[in-house]
Each structure stands twice: as C-alpha cells, then as structure tokens.
Amino acid sequence: MSDHDVRGEGPVLLVLPGGAGHPMGLGPLTGRLAERFTVVTYDPLGLAHGRLGRPVQDQRVEAWSDGAREVLDAVLPDGEAAYVLGTSSGAVAALDLLARHPRRLRHVVAHEPPCVAVLPDGARRRAAFREVYDTYRAAGPAAAAARLTAVLEERAPDAVPDGRPLSPAEERSSPQALFLAHVLVPFTSYVPGLTAASSSGPRLTLAAGETSRGGLLHRTAASLARRAGGGFAELPGGHLGALEHPVAFADRLTEIFESSAPR
Template identity: 40%
Template sequence: MHDTRTQTLQVPGARLHYEVGGSGPTLLLIPGGPADAGALAALATGLRDRYTVVSYDQRGFSRSALTGPPRAQDVATFADDARRLIAALGDEPAYVFGNSGGALTGLDLAARHPGHVRALVAHEPPAPELLPDRAHWRATFQGVHDTYVSEGAGAAMHQFVATIEGDNDTIAPMPDFSQLPPEAMEMMGRIQGNLDHFLNHVLLPVLRFEPDTAALRTGPVPVTVGIGTTSPAVGVPLRSALALAERLGIEPVRFPGDHQGPATDAVACAELVHDAFARVKDVERR
C-alpha cells in the first residue's frame, strides 16, 4: 500500500492539482478531457510499486482551476503545464503515459521539450489532422461545438461520443465505473462539471492539433503508441493512433479494452506500460 499526497502547482493562468505516490523513477500520467486524474486512478495503483506516480487534472478540469478568464486551451498550453510539473518534481526527466487527449499532450511535450521526457506511451491519441479525411473531421467536430451552442452540453456530448467512434448511429456504451475504485465514482460527478469548459474551450483546439511527427521520429524520446484491442476500426482514436505509428515507423502495442482500456482494464494495461518503459531501461543499460 502506497500513501499518496495531494499538492498544487501554480502555472500561468491556472493552479494544477496533482497527486504523488509510490517509489522509484517518476511517471507522469496525463488523462484526457473532460476526465481528470480519477480516470487513471486504477492504473496509478498498479504502477506505484515500481514508480513514483504523479497524476493530475489538466488545467480547467475538476480541481485544476483557471486563475484567469476562460479561453481556448490548446495542446501546446497543456504540454507547457506538463513540462512545468515535471520540472517542479525534480531534476530528472519523467516517464510519461497519456490517454486520449492526454496522449496528445504527451506527444507535444516529447516533441518540444524532449529533455523532460525519458519515454512516452501514447494510448489512442485522437489526432484527426493525421487522417486523409481531416477536412471531414474538422467539419464534424465543428458540428459538435455548434450543437453545444444551440442545444447545450447534453446533446453535444451525445453527438461527440458517437462521432469520435466514427458512427453517428451507434454510441459505444460507457464503461462500468461501478467496478472501479470509489474515486472513479466521484470523478463522474466532476466530469459533469467539466463539460461546458471542454465543449466551449478545449474540444476544437485539441482536435485540430497535429503532432510533430518529424520531431518525434528523429528526436531522443522513445515513443510507444497504444491501441485498444476492441476499439472501433472506424473510430478517430484508433485510426489516428495507427496513422501516428505508421509515420513514426513503429508497430503499435495492443492494449486490452477500447479507448477507455487504461481505466477498465487497468491491471493488464499497467503491465504493458511498465513493459514499454522496461525496454527503454534495457537499452539505456547496454
């Protein structure tokens, strides 16, 4: 059992809430929006016996309050926050795991601030700008935002969940959060409070981000791209991850479950994350 401590870090325009627990090299977990650190709580638990695990809420979500007026939040801003958090934790680079939008943060962090990242696992980063039908997805997600403006968060999220899976007629079921730790149940309530900020200020800037694959391919940070075994083949997250892996010239690693696998299949996913970082350690020892 590893105790965790909660701290805050002041960054330009926000105060980041983060949690630290475990022992060993630092591992930063980055959740995607509109979720927060609670989405990766079970994954953190499975890794604290081998790492000092740091999980946090990205700015504007849940307990990481903005200290200025709300505005568009892009991936570069989220990555700068992650860089500042890693620097505040010590002088060494960190292992980084990101899921969904958090994986986009990790990719930008590794591309622009490689000295802060020892290795990165990016699980299903939704990057429609890497896809050949990017113009279609720009218009589609603009439609989600327009629905938010005209009909509110509930209707927009209904549309978004269907759209991100690539089929507006079929909405993938939400994971059974009752099987997760109590913290995850509390997170569901926090997510509801995050929807307006996500739809109004985060959705479009984040989904119009294109990872710098040239910098990632030639840079010093080892990148592992994760894909969900049961993720819909037509969905934006899986298609984006496959496109990213192809551009980086690497084979993606199959994780159990779908886009939410790190939450719903945390034990198995923790081992895969550790295996990816262990391979980096083996190379460093040679």
C-alpha cells in the same frame, strides 16, 4: 504552475489525463502504477485542486505541455528522465511535450490522441468534431456525447437526445462540459510537429484500445505511428480503457515502458 499529485516510488511516470484534464476515475490506474513508479498526475486546469467552478478559456495544447514540462522540472531528480502516459486530449499534450520539450523524456505513450488532421480525410473528421461542439452549444452535453460516440465509431449519428444549453455556471461546474466547450475543437485540430524517431532520443509509442479496432482513433494512432516512426501497441479496452480496465491497462503499459528501460 499547474497542480499535480504524486504517489508511489520508482522512476517518474507523468500521467496526462484526457477530457479537460481532470484526473477523476484514474485512482485505480495510478494506484497500480505506483507499485512500480513515482506517478505524477498532472491537472492542467486545477479542476481537482479547487478551481472547478471558475471561468475557463479555450485551451491551447502548447499551454498544457508547457505546464507538464514545469511539473517535470519540479519533480524529476537531477540527471533522470521521465516516462509519460497521455490519454485522449492528454495524449495530444504528450505529443507536443515530446516535440517541443524532449530533453528529459524517456518514453512517451500516447493513447488514442484525436489528432485526426493527419488522416487523408482529416478535414472532414475535424469538421465532425466541430459538429459535436455545435451540438453541445445547442442541446447540451448528453446530446453532444451521443454525437461524439458516433464520430469515434465512424457511423451515422443516432437521433440527438433532447437537451438544452447549459448556463455559464453549469458549464463551469462540469468537467465534461468544459471539455466539450474549450478542449475538443482546439485539440482535435492540432497537428503534431513530430519528426522521425531517433535511436538517441526519447521513445514514442502510439497506442489504441483493443476494442477500438475499426474506429477513428485506432486508425489515427496507427497513422501517427507511421508518420513519426514510433511504435504502435494495443492496450486493454477502448478509448476509456484506463478507467474501465485499470489493472490490465497499467500492467500492459508497464510492459511497454520496461521494453525501453536503460540498457
């Protein structure tokens, strides 16, 4: 089973981090949430649990969601259902978890999942992420990060910073590099198998950052909400709002979850 951490007391809230799934930087967010929830933070590659530096293969969305289901099976008390927060690539896994393993879910919030294939210009957007990957392979993570920012902001890229390809050992030791090498392309190519939400099933809220308005992933989240018949909400900050505004982000998220508390 993939590694996970547990803190707090209350209803179970599963957190699926973005990037390569490393929960670095999420402590302030999960600490605030732990005042109201039993927060279970999922680490699909075990990067924060002793496996950073080991070889990593190209990742599959379904493998992350299957691991998340195993974690829920281990931590959920009998008869209870979980809240779920997924951010970025973790939000893609959260959507797959909802589509394929909905039985013990209560409410899923997917924050800025990069499922751009659902957009009318999805093929072009997917190609842009592939160019980010190609930039990473040619010039390293800093150059790729600059290109990725331009893709998310839907603008022409700036001049690519000088860089070089990483060695295999360097790549294995960097969560950012692992994301660019093994997560970015398969997760941005994923098409959620969502059907219209039903009143008897788990709730779904697509979320985007307040400062992401006008950007690619805000548009993607709104499109997914329409496609799935789910709700749409804005959370503080932008794509990294969970890291940059953890208390405000947690409090707004709690409000969203409380709106679906058992009646």
